[in-house]
Amino acid sequence: MAMKINMGEFHERVEKGIHNTFMRGAVAGAQERLRTRRLEAAEELGNWEEWRALGEEIRQHTLENLDYYLMQLSENVKKRGGHVFFAQTAEEANDYICRVVASKQAKKIVKSKSMVTEEIHMNAALEKLGCEVIETDLGEYILQVDDHDPPSHIVAPALHKNKEQIRDVFQEKLAYTKTEKPEELALHARHMLRHEYMTADVGITGCNFAIAESGSITLVTNEGNADLVTALPKTQITVMGMERIVPTFEEMEVLVSLLTRSAVGQKLTSYITVLTGPRDKGEVDGPEEFHLVIVDNGRSDILGTEFQPVLQCIRCAACVNVCPVYRHIGGHSYGSIYSGPIGAVLSPLLGGYDDYKELPYASTLCAACTEACPVKIPLHELLLKHRQTIVEREGKAPISEKLAMKAFGLGAASSLLYKLGSKVAPTAVHPFTVNDRISKGPGPLKAWTDIREFPAPEKERFRDWLKQRGNE
Amino acid sequence: MMEAFLQRIASRLGRDVRTSVERPQWKHAPQQTVFQGYSEDELLDVLKNQCTRIHTTLVETNSAELYDTVEHVIHAHGGGPIIIANDERYEQFGLSSFLKREDVYVWDATRGRDNIEAAERANIGITWSDITLAESGTVVLLNNQNQGRTISFLPTTYVALIPKSTIVPRMTQAARLIREKMARGERVPSCINFITGPSNSADIEMNLVVGVHGPVKATYIVITDR
Numbered sequence: 151m152a153m154k155i156n157m158g159e160f161h162e163r164v165e166k167g168i169h170n171t172f173m174r175g176a177v178a179g180a181q182e183r184l185r186t187r188r189l190e191a192a193e194e195l196g197n198w199e200e201w202r203a204l205g206e207e208i209r210q211h212t213l214e215n216l217d218y219y220l221m222q223l224s225e226n227v228k229k230r231g232g233h234v235f236f237a238q239t240a241e242e243a244n245d246y247i248c249r250v251v252a253s254k255q256a257k258k259i260v261k262s263k264s265m266v267t268e269e270i271h272m273n274a275a276l277e278k279l280g281c282e283v284i285e286t287d288l289g290e291y292i293l294q295v296d297d298h299d300p301p302s303h304i305v306a307p308a309l310h311k312n313k314e315q316i317r318d319v320f321q322e323k324l325a326y327t328k329t330e331k332p333e334e335l336a337l338h339a340r341h342m343l344r345h346e347y348m349t350a351d352v353g354i355t356g357c358n359f360a361i362a363e364s365g366s367i368t369l370v371t372n373e374g375n376a377d378l379v380t381a382l383p384k385t386q387i388t389v390m391g392m393e394r395i396v397p398t399f400e401e402m403e404v405l406v407s408l409l410t411r412s413a414v415g416q417k418l419t420s421y422i423t424v425l426t427g428p429r430d431k432g433e434v435d436g437p438e439e440f441h442l443v444i445v446d447n448g449r450s451d452i453l454g455t456e457f458q459p460v461l462q463c464i465r466c467a468a469c470v471n472v473c474p475v476y477r478h479i480g481g482h483s484y485g486s487i488y489s490g491p492i493g494a495v496l497s498p499l500l501g502g503y504d505d506y507k508e509l510p511y512a513s514t515l516c517a518a519c520t521e522a523c524p525v526k527i528p529l530h531e532l533l534l535k536h537r538q539t540i541v542e543r544e545g546k547a548p549i550s551e552k553l554a555m556k557a558f559g560l561g562a563a564s565s566l567l568y569k570l571g572s573k574v575a576p577t578a579v580h581p582f583t584v585n586d587r588i589s590k591g592p593g594p595l596k597a598w599t600d601i602r603e604f605p606a607p608e609k610e611r612f613r614d615w616l617k618q619r620g621n622e
Numbered sequence: 623m624m625e626a627f628l629q630r631i632a633s634r635l636g637r638d639v640r641t642s643v644e645r646p647q648w649k650h651a652p653q654q655t656v657f658q659g660y661s662e663d664e665l666l667d668v669l670k671n672q673c674t675r676i677h678t679t680l681v682e683t684n685s686a687e688l689y690d691t692v693e694h695v696i697h698a699h700g701g702g703p704i705i706i707a708n709d710e711r712y713e714q715f716g717l718s719s720f721l722k723r724e725d726v727y728v729w730d731a732t733r734g735r736d737n738i739e740a741a742e743r744a745n746i747g748i749t750w751s752d753i754t755l756a757e758s759g760t761v762v763l764l765n766n767q768n769q770g771r772t773i774s775f776l777p778t779t780y781v782a783l784i785p786k787s788t789i790v791p792r793m794t795q796a797a798r799l800i801r802e803k804m805a806r807g808e809r810v811p812s813c814i815n816f817i818t819g820p821s822n823s824a825d826i827e828m829n830l831v832v833g834v835h836g837p838v839k840a841t842y843i844v845i846t847d848r
Contacts, residue, residue: 176827176828180828200650200652201650203649203650204648204650204651204652207648207649207650208648211646215640216631216635217629217631217632217639217640218639218640218642218643220627220631221639221641224624235623236624236627238626286835287825288825288834289823292826306824306825306828308825309828312827313829316826332826333831336823336826336831336834340833340834343835344742344835347835348742363801363804364804364810372821372834373822373823373834373835373836374775374821374834374835375834375835377835377836378835380813381771381772381813382738382772392631397645398645399798399800400794400797400801402797403653403793403794404653406793407653407792407793416758417672417757417758418758418760418793418816418818419818420676420817420818420819420820420822421815421818421821421836422815422818423813423814423815424813424814424816425813425814426810426811426812426813426814427812428812429813430766430809430811432731432767433731433765433766433767433770434729434733434735434737434738434767434770435770435771435772436812444627446630450630450631450634451634453631453635454634454635
């Protein structure tokens with residue numbers, strides 16, 4: 151799967167994450183800030199729960215009638231002179247995009263941030279064709295310049311990097327000579343990218359919400375990069391996951407309000423842009439040709455199952471910003487471009503349990519994600535369903551847990567073994583105990599003590615203490 | 623291709639492909655009550671307050687003083703070159719002489735790509751707000767061949783001219799207005815911008831940087847008697 155980030159096994163990734171002190175500090179700080187801003191934005195409205203209920207209602211209705219709305223969208227895009235391609239798989243999507251790009255003999259492509267193009271690994275396909283693909287979202291640009299470092303957060307992809315690292319990368323790759331001040335770094339990116347927009351042959355975007363009734367696509371940014379990507383090149387290609395659609399402008403408006411408040415605590419981001427077809431006759435800027443690529447890539451397999459609510463997602467990352475597990479292990483640990491609770495639900499569905507069986511366990515089931523979700527996806531319940539599926543149907547509980555449970559089961563089932571076990575425990579772990587805490591545990595304890603201390607077993611067992619007390 | 627794609631969705635949902643769907647009456651409508659019943663003045667206050675939170679200067683003026691105010695704002699932002707849309711409102715608001723200034727380039731569709739080069743060279747881009755959203759501090763632009771998209775994106779500074787009568791509570795009213803136009807058979811513009819202050823990014827250590835790909839600065843000029 152192209153959604154996959156190749157960074158070793160799950161426990162290796164987690165190991166790396168929890169020892170990355172800067173990343174953990176940055177993630178904790180970002181979570182605090184984004185969570186607070188979201189809560190303030192919600193509080194300002196006063197009736198946030200009603201907004202969430204409306205968001206859920208709209209998303210559920212749209213999914214239940216997805217075939218109809220996609221057909222309506224497609225007809226209306228065509229009426230306005232656009233081209234529509236339905237891609238069942240990532241390969242079909244990439245083939246079509248490559249065909250369009252090749253027919254334009256395009257060499258340079260500018261791109262605004264899009265998760266679905268990451269998911270289908272579109273850049274690699276275009277690069278293979280000999281094209282230069284330039285990311286224009288500042289965070290994505292930084293990652294691309296740094297030898298394609300993967301994103302670690304859905305909304306803030308370069309969250310794991312500090313400004314000194316970014317300065318060093320810019321110095322090495324972009325002949326940058328100034329300091330690590332974010333203003334100076336951003337200004338440099340502005341200058342570098344301005345030239346690219348003006349000279350690119352094709353612009354590629356994702357799609358926050360397509361509008362069925364008008365055949366439009368909606369793009370949400372703060373930087374204005376999507377606007378330049380769609381205003382300057384002669385050809386525009388927009389790639390959307392098939393569920394990213396609403397019936398009319400009025401539902402788009404509600405979901406954009408939910409998205410910007412939940413993602414960054416803004417009432418609206420700086421730029422919300424609604425594009426319909428290519429440029430009209432007589433217009434000078436905007437594309438001459440517009441292609442909309444609608445991607446399934448495993449999404450239809452989720453429809454009609456108990457996991458269907460995950461398709462309500464509007465990619466705001468509010469769940470990521472409240473997750474205590476994400477806070478400690480960071481985005482790369484998930485091994486998928488979709489991280490945090492939404493990633494833990496979605497990645498196994500799109501990428502399969504073989505690669506992502508650990509993710510549903512990377513959760514405390516505290517339900518903070520469910521509570522934060524603006525469209526009321528029951529994320530923690532879906533994580534639990536994943537665990538049930540993995541254990542019951544697939545017979546694939548992650549091996550460490552399986553072993554530990556087996557050992558515990560064996561020990562706890564026999565009163566003799568349990569007695570023995572609890573009696574020898576203090577002696578067995580004695581060499582690892584400092585001040586009644588174990589911080590570097592042996593065997594099965596290691597996975598736990600890698601990230602936190604474990605209380606050492608009491609020297610006196612509960613059953614002995616109770617017996618003793620009864621005698622007093 | 624499309625048929626198979628949609629067929630698959632329908633069968634996953636356990637039914638035949640649907641060829642008509644009634645848009646439901648939603649059970650909840652919290653968006654309709656935001657700033658309900660506010661007067662124009664009250665909405666202007668909401669807009670003013672919001673501008674302090676989106677790094678945008680708001681200047682109030684009236685039609686008599688409009689020319690001087692625009693002049694003043696241009697000066698404050700370091701002067702021209704300036705690019706503007708070919709918009710009849712300049713005339714309606716008594717600004718026709720503005721169109722003839724030497725430092726002003728008026729968008730002219732017949733000149734093709736020259737327009738974009740002019741926008742790229744410009745220090746200031748000015749457009750009229752068609753609908754203004756008080757809650758978020760947003761100007762809505764229904765672009766057309768006389769108002770290129772790049773006027774509002776390529777120059778360093780963005781200036782919006784806002785007649786007070788264009789102010790509505792929030793995006794809800796704009797969405798409804800656009801749907802009403804559609805229902806009357808009007809063509810949806812190829813590009814509708816909802817612009818809220820200057821461009822910005824928090825991608826580097828969550829530090830807010832104002833001015834990334836689009837304008838670095840933004841000023842709204844509200845014309846209070848129109």
